[in-house]
Amino acid sequence: xxxxxxxxxxxxxxxxxxxxxxxxxxxxxxxxxxxxxxxxxxxxxxxxxxxxxxxxxxxxxxxxxxxxxxxxxxxxxxxxxxxxxxxxxxxxxxxxxxxxxxxxxxxxxxxxxxxxxxxxxxxxxxxxxxxxxxxxxxxxxxxxxxxxxxxxxxxxxxxxxxxxxxxxxxxxxxxxxxxxxxxxxxxxxxxxxxxxxxxxxxxxxxxxxxxxxxxxxxxxxxxxxxxxxxxxxxxxxxxxxxxxxxxxxxxxxxxxx
Numbered sequence: 030x031x032x033x034x035x036x037x038x039x040x041x042x043x044x045x046x047x048x049x050x051x052x053x054x055x056x057x058x059x060x061x062x063x064x065x066x067x068x069x070x071x072x073x074x075x076x077x078x079x080x081x082x083x084x085x086x087x088x089x090x091x092x093x094x095x096x097x098x099x100x101x102x103x104x105x106x107x108x109x110x111x112x113x114x115x116x117x118x119x120x121x122x123x124x125x126x127x128x129x130x131x132x133x134x135x136x137x138x139x140x141x142x143x144x145x146x147x148x149x150x151x152x153x154x155x156x157x158x159x160x161x162x163x164x165x166x167x168x169x170x171x172x173x174x175x176x177x178x179x180x181x182x183x184x185x186x187x188x189x190x191x192x193x194x195x196x197x198x199x200x201x202x203x204x205x206x207x208x209x210x211x212x213x214x215x216x217x218x219x220x221x222x223x224x225x226x227x228x229x230x231x232x233x234x235x236x237x238x239x240x241x242x243x244x245x246x247x248x249x250x251x252x253x254x255x256x257x258x259x260x261x262x263x264x265x266x267x268x269x270x271x272x273x274x275x276x277x278x279x280x281x282x283x284x285x286x
Contacts, residue, residue: 032099033057035081037068038134038206039147040274041161043103046084046096065277066148082268082278100264104219104248105202108235112249130211138206143273150277155284158273163196163220164282165189165267171282173275178286180218183232185285189224194265196222199235199248220269223250223262 033048035057048055055072057079062069068081077089084096109116121129142158152158161176166189174185179198187194200218207214228239230246236253237246244255250262268275276282 033070033096034101035068035070037081038137039063039144040065040067040082040270041138041206042067042082042268042270042274043101044081044084044268045099045101047099048096050091050094050096063147065150065274066143067274067278082270082274098266100266102219102221102249102264102267103202103269108199108201108219108248112247112251112253132206132209132211132214134206135209136207138204143271148273152273153276153280155276156272158271160272161217161269162272162275162284163198163222163267163269164275164279165194165196165222165265166282167279169281171279173272173279173282173284175284175286176217176220176269179220184230184237186225186229187285189265193225193227194222195225195230195237195262196220196267197230197232197237197248199232199237201235219248220267221248221250222265222267224265225262 031048031054032045034045036043055074057070057072060069060071060078064080070079070081075090077086077091079086084098086092086094140159162173163176163179164173166172170190174196179185184195184197198218198220200216202217202219203212204214204217205211228241230237230239242256244252244257247253250264252258252260
């Protein structure tokens with residue numbers, strides 16, 4: 030399945046898309062432009078411009094088209110490797126001399142507001158612009174959970190489109206936007222959002238436990254121990270991002286925490 034994975038440091042969001050439109054496979058690259066302080070992509074086939082945050086074509090021949098967003102999480106390499114020890118990983122031996130693993134935006138996530146020259150709008154006053162949130166849903170169903178709150182309580186049980194949803198947080202993932210080396214950044218943890226059968230989850234260390242069976246789950250929504258071992262929860266497409274970005278693209282969002 031042709032997939033594009035994009036990351037924008039200015040709005041601190043990693044997003045994955047199916048990169049087919051009307052049966053045509055597109056190749057994406059970075060345009061160098063921004064919209065609301067978020068990366069703007071272009072496709073090499075038509076040079077249309079696409080917003081990274083929600084996968085919409087906004088300028089060019091494909092304007093009005095929309096990419097299908099795919100569920101993904103930004104997690105610690107150690108957590109991913111433990112869950113998938115045989116997975117492939119992109120090599121740093123690319124033929125180019127680049128400082129992979131270094132942060133070009135040292136201290137960016139330590140402020141309260143986005144860079145004014147890149148974000149001309151007003152920040153929703155319910156939170157500081159650079160507050161980290163876990164966002165999911167759209168329109169009247171959009172929800173943002175404060176990451177700081179989620180880290181404190183471990184798990185929040187909610188509903189989306191009438192279905193039970195669990196959002197959780199586990200420690201161990203470094204901020205990509207703090208220190209010179211990404212690996213040295215503050216521990217901001219990782220999050221997951223999943224549909225459930227109505228079971229209530231609690232956090233125990235870096236694992237999640239459902240009250241119905243006592244099964245233990247990892248941050249990727251995979252049952253690792255207990256009666257349901259081997260099962261996977263259905264993921265909800267969500268974004269780990271900054272409040273100014275989420276509230277700009279989802280102005281009707283509810284705020285939890």
